[in-house]
Amino acid sequence: MRDVRSSGSSPCAACKLLRRRCAPGCIFAPYFPSEEPLMFASVHKVFGASNVNKMLQDLPEHKRGDAVSSMVYEANARLRDPVYGCVGVISALQHQIAQLQTQLALAQAELVRFRVFSSHSDSVRAELQLSDHSIAEYRKTENVSIAEEGLHQSMNALSNSPWTTS
Ligand SMILES: [Zn+2]
Numbered sequence: 421m422r423d424v425r426s427s428g429s430s431p432c433a434a435c436k437l438l439r440r441r442c443a444p445g446c447i448f449a450p451y452f453p454s455e456e457p458l459m460f461a462s463v464h465k466v467f468g469a470s471n472v473n474k475m476l477q478d479l480p481e482h483k484r485g486d487a488v489s490s491m492v493y494e495a496n497a498r499l500r501d502p503v504y505g506c507v508g509v510i511s512a513l514q515h516q517i518a519q520l521q522t523q524l525a526l527a528q529a530e531l532v533r534f535r536v537f538s539s540h541s542d543s544v545r546a547e548l549q550l551s552d553h554s555i556a557e558y559r560k561t562e563n564v565s566i567a568e569e570g571l572h573q574s575m576n577a578l579s580n581s582p583w584t585t586s
Contacts, residue, residue, distance in 0.1 A: 466495035
């Protein structure tokens with residue numbers, strides 16, 4: 421994927437941080453360009469440079485780019501959430517999916533209700549009033565308030581997740 425070799429005399433981000441000479445063929449150079457120093461800094465903080473080095477050595481070259489993406493993502497998540505790391509993000513997203521499915525089911529139920537009511541044109545007005553009342557009743561139920569609260573929390577978690585960082 422990433423193929424930014426350290427150009428000329430400028431060392432890659434890893435060698436710069438480790439204060440060593442960036443030799444030609446440096447294993448970090450294709451994946452940790454000098455213009456993105458934070459990528460290696462996070463990975464080094466969480467995994468340690470020598471472990472990252474070992475992991476890359478153990479992988480065939482075509483898999484190293486994906487491994488680096490994964491390590492950078494996991495390291496950033498771990499720095500944000502030292503207890504759960506990226507598992508926290510995954511469960512927040514799963515929670516959000518469940519809440520959205522609940523909302524969707526409620527919306528579909530309302531849609532069916534409106535279709536049924538509108539097919540009985542004589543009683544449309546009365547039925548719509550009934551439906552408005554039903555919506556108000558729905559909103560009072562615990563399920564909806566839990567769903568809305570969950571959605572709100574999920575949105576917050578999502579906006580703080582490493583997906584949204586540059
Ligand atoms: Zn280097």
